[in-house]
Amino acid sequence: MSFEEGPEMATLLGYQMQMAILALGDSARIALAPFGITPARLAALLLVRDNPGCDQTTLGRALSVNRSSAMKIVNLLADQGLVERRPGRDLRSHALHLTEHGTARVRAMVDTLRARDRRIAAALDPGEFDTLLALLAKLRRGAPRWLEEAAE
Amino acid sequence: MSFEEGPEMATLLGYQMQMAILALGDSARIALAPFGITPARLAALLLVRDNPGCDQTTLGRALSVNRSSAMKIVNLLADQGLVERRPGRDLRSHALHLTEHGTARVRAMVDTLRARDRRIAAALDPGEFDTLLALLAKLRRGAPRWLEEAAE
DNA sequence: TATTGTTATACTCTATAACTATA
DNA sequence: TATAGTTATAGAGTATAACAATA
Numbered sequence: 516m517s518f519e520e521g522p523e524m525a526t527l528l529g530y531q532m533q534m535a536i537l538a539l540g541d542s543a544r545i546a547l548a549p550f551g552i553t554p555a556r557l558a559a560l561l562l563v564r565d566n567p568g569c570d571q572t573t574l575g576r577a578l579s580v581n582r583s584s585a586m587k588i589v590n591l592l593a594d595q596g597l598v599e600r601r602p603g604r605d606l607r608s609h610a611l612h613l614t615e616h617g618t619a620r621v622r623a624m625v626d627t628l629r630a631r632d633r634r635i636a637a638a639l640d641p642g643e644f645d646t647l648l649a650l651l652a653k654l655r656r657g658a659p660r661w662l663e664e665a666a667e
Numbered sequence: 668m669s670f671e672e673g674p675e676m677a678t679l680l681g682y683q684m685q686m687a688i689l690a691l692g693d694s695a696r697i698a699l700a701p702f703g704i705t706p707a708r709l710a711a712l713l714l715v716r717d718n719p720g721c722d723q724t725t726l727g728r729a730l731s732v733n734r735s736s737a738m739k740i741v742n743l744l745a746d747q748g749l750v751e752r753r754p755g756r757d758l759r760s761h762a763l764h765l766t767e768h769g770t771a772r773v774r775a776m777v778d779t780l781r782a783r784d785r786r787i788a789a790a791l792d793p794g795e796f797d798t799l800l801a802l803l804a805k806l807r808r809g810a811p812r813w814l815e816e817a818a819e
Numbered sequence: 820t821a822t823t824g825t826t827a828t829a830c831t832c833t834a835t836a837a838c839t840a841t842a
Numbered sequence: 843t844a845t846a847g848t849t850a851t852a853g854a855g856t857a858t859a860a861c862a863a864t865a
Contacts, residue, residue: 732833735836759842
């Protein structure tokens with residue numbers, strides 16, 4: 516069976532984003548599989564790397580998951596020896612850090628994704644890749660506003 | 668705790684897409700909640716509407732899920748009276764169609780999302796919204812290639 | 820009282836594998 | 843043999859609710 520998308524879907528932003536990320540997400544998943552890591556977990560690793568000493572709850576907020584889910588993610592990354600829990604700012608909280616091994620692995624993961632990004636950029640016209648990144652960032656900055664409006 | 672993203676993440680396409688769709692997806696979820704529908708299920712409804720008489724397996728492929736998952740989605744939409752299974756091109760397959768009720772509801776859902784898209788477009792400069800849509804579409808067209816490369 | 824981490828439990832979405840009825 | 847639908851089962855990923863330790 517052949518399949519059409521229909522003109523309406525082509526102009527619905529959420530739908531286009533969803534389908535694009537689906538394709539993109541699959542390729543990132545494949546690229547990161549040799550590291551035993553998913554795109555979501557790499558996001559956690561990058562956030563820990565760029566915010567050394569952060570606690571689990573804060574990490575969870577940045578990933579849009581709750582404390583309980585954040586803990587599972589940290590558990591997995593700790594089991595893989597990529598992240599470690601050090602004593603935190605008080606006796607309740609942990610300070611998250613990449614291990615030495617984690618730092619090296621993250622560097623390799625990012626290199627892999629950058630190589631993929633270069634291939635994707637090659638499929639676009641010069642400058643379009645940067646334009647896309649800029650528009651996505653702009654979109655994100657506006658996001659909190661729509662969420663409030665949607666909740667009204 | 669405050670949190671930083673780090674310059675590396677800002678330029679990783681997949682990460683930016685993921686975070687943008689996270690914000691966007693939440694607002695779509697909130698907007699569609701009164702209809703008892705998720706963004707993913709609306710995608711299924713739109714595909715059925717634009718491809719009346721399609722079968723479940725083909726719908727599943729378009730949504731990137733397998734037969735089994737496609738069936739669950741169709742079951743849910745059928746239970747809600749939005750989609751119906753009619754006799755298909757042979758005795759094995761069903762022909763999927765929106766019900767009359769489904770057609771009206773989908774129209775209302777799309778109107779709701781269009782209103783939200785207009786608010787989002789207002790947060791961008793004139794033309795940027797269309798540019799974003801065009802770049803996402805271009806990205807999707809290139810996607811099959813990266814998937815092959817990633818699998819190599 | 821509020822917060823951090825933790826645990827137990829449940830729900831959603833998806834996949835795999837096996838079965839059936841057609842083709 | 844292959845295909846469409848179906849079913850049972852299992853695995854992620856996430857959420858809620860409750861608890862302990864600490865603030």
